[in-house]
Amino acid sequence: AAQEGFDAEEVQSELAAAGHGPLPVLAVVGRPNVGKSTLVNRIIGRREAVVEDRPGVTRDRVTYEAEWAGRRFKVVDTGGWEQDVLGIDASVAAQAEYAIEAADAVVFVVDATVGATDTDEAVVKLLRRAGKPVVLCANKVDGPSGEADAAMLWSLGLGEPMPVSALHGRGTGDMLDEVLKALPEAPAQTFGAAVGGPRRIALIGRPNVGKSSLLNKVAGEERVVVNELAGTTRDPVDELIELGGTTWKFVDTAGIRKRVHLQEGADYYASLRTAAAVEKAEVAVILIDASESISVQDQRIITMAVEAGRAMVIAYNKWDTLDEERRYYLEREIETELGQIAWAPRVNVSARTGRHMEKLVPAIETALAGWETRVPTGRLNAFLGELVAAHPHPIRGGKQPRILFGTQAGTKPPRFVLFASGFLEAGYRRFVERRLREEFGFEGTPIHISVRVRE
Numbered sequence: 001a002a003q004e005g006f007d008a009e010e011v012q013s014e015l016a017a018a019g020h021g022p023l024p025v026l027a028v029v030g031r032p033n034v035g036k037s038t039l040v041n042r043i044i045g046r047r048e049a050v051v052e053d054r055p056g057v058t059r060d061r062v063t064y065e066a067e068w069a070g071r072r073f074k075v076v077d078t079g080g081w082e083q084d085v086l087g088i089d090a091s092v093a094a095q096a097e098y099a100i101e102a103a104d105a106v107v108f109v110v111d112a113t114v115g116a117t118d119t120d121e122a123v124v125k126l127l128r129r130a131g132k133p134v135v136l137c138a139n140k141v142d143g144p145s146g147e148a149d150a151a152m153l154w155s156l157g158l159g160e161p162m163p164v165s166a167l168h169g170r171g172t173g174d175m176l177d178e179v180l181k182a183l184p185e186a187p188a189q190t191f192g193a194a195v196g197g198p199r200r201i202a203l204i205g206r207p208n209v210g211k212s213s214l215l216n217k218v219a220g221e222e223r224v225v226v227n228e229l230a231g232t233t234r235d236p237v238d239e240l241i242e243l244g245g246t247t248w249k250f251v252d253t254a255g256i257r258k259r260v261h262l263q264e265g266a267d268y269y270a271s272l273r274t275a276a277a278v279e280k281a282e283v284a285v286i287l288i289d290a291s292e293s294i295s296v297q298d299q300r301i302i303t304m305a306v307e308a309g310r311a312m313v314i315a316y317n318k319w320d321t322l323d324e325e326r327r328y329y330l331e332r333e334i335e336t337e338l339g340q341i342a343w344a345p346r347v348n349v350s351a352r353t354g355r356h357m358e359k360l361v362p363a364i365e366t367a368l369a370g371w372e373t374r375v376p377t378g379r380l381n382a383f384l385g386e387l388v389a390a391h392p393h394p395i396r397g398g399k400q401p402r403i404l405f406g407t408q409a410g411t412k413p414p415r416f417v418l419f420a421s422g423f424l425e426a427g428y429r430r431f432v433e434r435r436l437r438e439e440f441g442f443e444g445t446p447i448h449i450s451v452r453v454r455e
């Protein structure tokens with residue numbers, strides 16, 4: 001049916017934009033100081049460079065959204081890597097492995113003014129083994145005189161070096177055109193669900209919350225199948241574990257077991273592992289140490305999973321250690337700190353005693369069901385019609401914006417497009433989201449609502 005103020009084409013293109021599946025992932029890897037962060041800033045169009053001179057600056061965010069020539073993708077920034085954690089070669093290799101594992105294509109940055117070093121050669125080996133498409137970025141080619149330096153990098157055997165100045169922007173457009181050719185339309189790693197493979201779970205949480213203990217508990221006692229699936233690179237390993245009669249794929253379990261992240265100063269490594277695992281998973285089980293105050297780091301990990309649009313379960317671990325007083329304060333903290341994810345199913349577990357392990361699978365199933373829920377357009381509009389009649393948007397400047405109609409453009413997570421006659425205030429949008437959840441469930445899943453306003 002024709003909707004007032006919108007033509008069919010406009011509606012279609014809006015739905016296509018909102019209904020996009022998960023975005024393909026681009027990793028930017030290379031030695032320290034070759035200009036990775038500068039390049040990432042350029043790609044994502046950040047105005048001011050956030051290149052930090054301070055060594056060892058911890059950054060939690062490693063994945064950003066970018067767009068070039070109308071195509072959207074994610075960029076994994078490995079620039080915050082601390083080179084001294086494992087020794088330079090090992091750390092660059094480990095960083096690259098993680099990033100490559102999570103990526104659909106890779107930009108390998110080399111400093112053309114320095115030329116290819118042994119460390120660069122080591123990364124080339126990893127890239128070969130991973131078999132992902134690679135765009136070779138010959139950086140710091142600030143002017144035509146640097147082109148010859150760039151040409152020297154043919155010797156790496158990765159095809160044509162793209163001469164770029166990340167700092168000034170020279171050549172980045174041509175490089176991004178190559179990136180788009182290398183990137184698939186949709187991430188390869190997500191068709192597991194579509195073809196009915198095991199559901200993918202990321203077990204995440206800050207260091208020492210009990211991830212490896214929990215994994216050992218579930219894999220050790222209830223394991224029927226444990227398969228080490230060799231990934232495309234050596235380290236990150238997915239494990240098949242049978243729980244409650246179903247086989248699940250716990251992604252990137254090697255990163256949990258290896259414990260490298262416990263070394264001092266390796267917070268960034270932990271963030272990178274979390275981001276990689278979340279990208280590969282359908283559902284995130286976020287472990288929180290219930291014996292300690294909910295921390296900023298817990299919040300950031302939750303934000304990562306929400307922003308990635310994953311189904312989510314919160315598991316409060318170490319429940320065996322809680323006394324009555326701590327339980328009281330924990331509930332207050334959950335109310336005040338985690339109110340924004342009150343929709344996530346919650347389990348109170350102990351990886352040590354095995355308490356409530358049997359509740360984990362039902363919670364995961366609930367979250368996945370919410371994540372895949374689709375509301376028929378007819379039902380949605382009946383609901384919206386009633387909602388708008390009962391709770392109209394406040395009048396602003398003599399006008400009253402109205403939701404005209406809506407539709408669900410996608411699932412995993414549910415994405416809605418609302419067409420409105422005027423700008424909807426944030427408070428009203430939140431109200432609509434709350435009511436949508438009350439009406440249709442969506443337990444355990446973020447939901448995304450975009451509003452298209454008639455001009």
Ligand code: GDP
Nearest residue numbers: 032033034035036037038051079140165166167
């Ligand atoms: P990362 O460690 O690989 O993330 O490298 P950064 O992005 O932090 O850059 C390291 C240094 O190289 C910084 O001082 C940058 O300003 C500089 N740099 C980055 N890209 C370029 C470039 O294209 N040309 C020049 N001349 N300097 C650059």
Ligand code: GDP
Nearest residue numbers: 207208209210211212213317318321350351352
């Ligand atoms: P990870 O860094 O998240 O993998 O955490 P670990 O599994 O290594 O656990 C960190 C510490 O917490 C270890 O000393 C564990 O024995 C302990 N731990 C893990 N789960 C529990 C639990 O449920 N109860 C208690 N009391 N301790 C736990």
